[in-house]
Amino acid sequence: MDIELRNISKKDFKKAIEFCRIGMNVDYYTDKPFEIYLYSKYFWYMELLRATQIIGAYINGEMVGVLLADMNGKKKAYNSISGKIFTKTAELLMGMIFKGGANVYSETNDKMLAEFKGKNSPDGEMNFLAVDPKLNGKGIGTVLLNELSKREKGKLIYLFTDSGCTYQFYDKRNFDRNFERDIVLNLHEKDIPLTCFLYSKVL
Secondary structure, three states, X not given: OOOEEEOOOHXXXXXXXXXXXXXXXXXXXXXXXXXXXXHHHHHHHHHHHHOOEEXXXXXXXXXXXXXXXXXXXXXXXXXXXXXXXXXXXXXXXXXXXXXXXXXXXXXXXXHHHHHHHOOOOOOEEEEEEEEOHHHOOOOHHHHHHHHHHHHOOOOEEEEEEEOOOOOHHHHOOOOEEEEEEEEEEEEOOEEEEEEEEEXXXXX
């Protein structure tokens, strides 16, 4: 299986959003199609606009995975006024829809990061890694991670994930699990238990 690594095409953004929806199990948190679409698209554009490294994995011209990283002191790799407008609008809408329930998640991540930075000086964050769910276990995520390691060799990175995602991927690839925190999200008057993680690794 030959995997080509390159910057992703804009035509593949829709596929990346779908990878996000499935990989983050967005359907678990809400069964409303508009909310699922809104959050998946919001998360993709939020992370894309922060990224300084954008690495796409392609097989026979079809995108099968993508990795985004935000490295300190480097120029953003993608800029879009419409994307920025969308993320700001989506933030306002989700604030009304979820009524602050998701704030627990971001606040927990912020606290873990502050504690991590109290003892470490990270060079950046790996803020998105997603693979076509039909091809899980085929080594695509590892190929993407190895490419980032080649580009940013010796750099200390961190990442956030949670028990709703395939966090075991990082355990198997010698990331340090620095912190884990149990939280409960209250979304649409439904309590959803979740464990948040902060991982790190020197590439």
